[in-house]
Amino acid sequence: MTILTLKTKLEAPLEAAAVVPDRFAGKTEADIAGLEVAYGNETAHLGDFFHVDGEGTYEITLEGDLSCVKNIAAGMTLGKVAVHGDVGMHLGAEMRGGEIHVHGNADDWAGAEMKGGTIHIRGNAGHGLGGAYRGSRRGMNRGLIIVEGDAGNETGSLMRRGFIVVTGNVGDFTGAFMIAGSIMVFGSLGIRAGAGLLRGTIVTLRDPELLPTFRYDCTYSPSFLKMVFQDLKNHGLSVADKYMTGRYRRYSGDSNRLGKGEILVYDQC
Amino acid sequence: MAVHRQRHQRPRNILWRKKGCHCSAVGQRIQEPGRISHVPDRGCPTTACFNGLDAEEEVTVGGQLRFFGDGYQSSKVIAGRRYWRVPVMEGEFLVEEKFGVQAAIAGGNFLILGSDPTVTLQAAELAVEAMRRIAGVIMPFPGGIVRSGSKVGSQYKFLKASTNDAFCPSLRGIVDTQLPDGVNSVLEIVINGLEERAIEEATRVGIEAACISGIRRISAGNYGGNLGKYKFHLQEIMKKASTK
DSSP states (O other): OEEEEEOSOOSSOEEOTTOSHHHHTTOOHHHHHTOEEEETTEEEEGGGTEEEESOOOSEEEEESOBTTEEOTTTTOOSSEEEEESOBOTTTTTTOOSSEEEEESOBOTTTTTTOOSSEEEESSOOOTTTTOOOTTOSOOOOSOEEEESSOBOTTTTTTOOSOEEEESSOBOSSTTTTOOSOEEEESSOOOTTTTTTOOSOEEEESSOOOOOTTOEEEEEEOOHHHHHHHHHHHHTTOOOOHHHHHSOEEEEEEOTTTTOOEEEEEEOOO | OOEEEOSSSSOEEEOOEEESOOSOOOOEEEEETTEEEEEOOTTSTTOEEEOOOOOSEEEESHHHHGGGGTTOOEEEEETTEEEEEEEETTEEEEEESEEEEEEOEEEEEEEEEESSHHHHHHHHHHHHHHHTTSTTEEOOSGGGOBSSOEEEOOSSTTOSEEEOGGGOGGGTTTSOOOOOTTOOEEEEEEEEESSHHHHHHHHHHHHHHHOOTTEEEEEOOOGGGOSSSOEEEHHHHHHHHHHO
């Protein structure tokens, strides 16, 4: 395992796209310390900011307040990254495989346009979680994101495949222009959830304020939700039995577009 | 001595695990060269179908049944496995995309001969309940129980199987019956399994569970001793169990 400990207070954003298991594996401590990063508008080396402990492996642990460190594990394809502390923007963006565990909060665009792997954030996430960058046609396309806290606006925007779970509340425009995939929110949805939804599923356990372009279908117990909840339990989340066995109101939409998406709302009655 | 025979000529079978109801999963049969495949029945209320066999060879099941959804179907990947949600009148049919297949044995069976239909059914249900705890076997009929066991052949040329008259209580007086006195109802339990040992074990626990007051005899469909290559001798199976 390679342990990186932040040794200096950052006064400008540090772009640390080099911190991925793919680039660490097989390198010595000196090689890792020599990897290039961008600090503000200057090129620097990883060793200028982090104390490197251990040879390069597919398992990286980062420690310290990394809220100004961007692009950690962006594009990773395998291995495991653990962050003890808050982490900056673009965590695991465009990743294709492996696992990221954050014991703290993550800033905006965590898991943006990811294509595989798992991100588990034990804190809050910012805006654009698993979403699409401006101008992109697709957001997250496979993979799993779990946030044990709140998430910001545009969670899962333009999502194509994959699963996002937020145990707290989410901001506005959740799943906006979603193509497919699933978003599950244990807390409340912000306004305009599912705007422009083509296909895909948004599940919420609190009554949301839905757009008028979503139409009520029925109240039932979808079998697949039981399996989803069971899988989340296997990931260490606690899920009350009433949500596994309960009934959900199904709303189809967005009828402004294809209208084959759905919002499932836990029926409190 | 009772001999169990493979009922189908081709001993290949899909095994699946069902959830939600006890009715038959043999909804459709796809005939392929060298294979009999049982596929889940999307018409059976509350049924959801999951692959219970991790095998090298897989066949697409949900991936084909999904077309019944006529464009309204959707898929979900959960824990790395793809499932299809097909909207149906009752609600929603959930089926896994692919099912494992391997060579297996179909058509093991035994008969429960009872004094009346109530006690015979009770014995059969107890047997099935016990047999379901055995890994690697399924009892493919509704509730695992068959009321209309068959014999090979018929007086009609177009019919390959017909009622097992030797075990029909209502024909006792006019056919060469195999029913002892006091038997007024017979139920059959059919067993499909991945290997002989699993079928033997299921047969043993099933027979033990079925032997309740009112059951006069346990027998099996023999089919003239010339159907299939696997033979399960009830007395040997029970003898093995008693010597364990």
